[in-house]
Amino acid sequence: MALHDRRTAHVQTTFVCSGKCIHCLYPRCMHSQYHGTMSDAVFQTVLDRLASLTLDTVYPCLENEPFADPAIFERADALFNTCNALWLKFTTNALLLDAKKRKQLALLLEGKNHEIQIIFHGTQKEHYTRVMGIPFSESLENVLGLLLLAQDAELHVTVCCAGQGPAGSLFQNYSCSKEAFFLFWESLFRKHNIRKRPRMRYRPYLDRTGSSLHRSGIHMLPPIREDLKTLHCLRVPEHLHVLHTGELVLCSMDYERGTLFGNLMQNDLAGIFSSEAWNLLSDSARGLRATPYDFLCKRCLYPERAM
Numbered sequence: 001m002a003l004h005d006r007r008t009a010h011v012q013t014t015f016v017c018s019g020k021c022i023h024c025l026y027p028r029c030m031h032s033q034y035h036g037t038m039s040d041a042v043f044q045t046v047l048d049r050l051a052s053l054t055l056d057t058v059y060p061c062l063e064n065e066p067f068a069d070p071a072i073f074e075r076a077d078a079l080f081n082t083c084n085a086l087w088l089k090f091t092t093n094a095l096l097l098d099a100k101k102r103k104q105l106a107l108l109l110e111g112k113n114h115e116i117q118i119i120f121h122g123t124q125k126e127h128y129t130r131v132m133g134i135p136f137s138e139s140l141e142n143v144l145g146l147l148l149l150a151q152d153a154e155l156h157v158t159v160c161c162a163g164q165g166p167a168g169s170l171f172q173n174y175s176c177s178k179e180a181f182f183l184f185w186e187s188l189f190r191k192h193n194i195r196k197r198p199r200m201r202y203r204p205y206l207d208r209t210g211s212s213l214h215r216s217g218i219h220m221l222p223p224i225r226e227d228l229k230t231l232h233c234l235r236v237p238e239h240l241h242v243l244h245t246g247e248l249v250l251c252s253m254d255y256e257r258g259t260l261f262g263n264l265m266q267n268d269l270a271g272i273f274s275s276e277a278w279n280l281l282s283d284s285a286r287g288l289r290a291t292p293y294d295f296l297c298k299r300c301l302y303p304e305r306a307m
């Protein structure tokens, strides 16, 4: 659980998101007290703190829409270089990924190992709009624009759909089938003559630890784990999640800031990862200490049920 085990960093350069996904806590917390964009001073401090790491992967995004940050391209470049990362990965709903930004993105990613993960839940306007809360046609146009750009540029795109949830899932009313997902995209590839196909990924819904469902008038799932002794989630030992304030949380599932354990504006990483707060949290997440029945990892469908 030491600092040098970190392999992946998620950095929230802004907490703005254009989406309103039905399974996401974002709309509730963004509009209350946590809204914000990382200031240049915080970003520079985060960069300085992370410079001691050698990471496999940097995500310049966390619980947000990265292209809502006007400085995202410069910041992503700086994070990738400073952390000596091997991979630069984005997760986006593509609504803001207009032609200009697509070109900027292609320039940024040139010569870097990378992946652009497009989140696109659904195959029909009504279903997509209900699940993601953003305009279907605009997002689709941007995704197709990116895929067309990728025909010539060296761009690696993955189209991700969260469809049917686990058996008994409360998301069954919002699901699209795996077959529908592949048929929908295959017809678009043919129609637009997209020869270089993106990676396609279909998986069950992640419900953001259940707590977001209140907003949608759906009852929260009960905690799915009584204890965490047999849970081996790589997020705990290997990932680093930095909020736009410089604070650290255990996981991107934590929209409630219930697992804050340090602040890069106050301490360096070595100090934070040797602190009592971190030891307590990592022991809790690994089932080595008793935790309340609603502890974050007890409510989480990831990792087993998401695979």
Ligand code: SF4
Residues within 6 Å of the ligand: 017, 018, 019, 020, 021, 023, 024, 025, 026, 027, 063, 064, 065, 093, 119
């Ligand atoms: S799941 Fe992602 S795209 Fe959807 S509202 Fe949440 S942060 Fe935004």
Ligand code: SF4
Residues within 6 Å of the ligand: 209, 231, 233, 234, 235, 236, 250, 251, 252, 253, 285, 296, 297, 300, 301, 302, 303
């Ligand atoms: S079990 Fe779930 S909530 Fe806990 S660290 Fe892993 S992904 Fe995050």
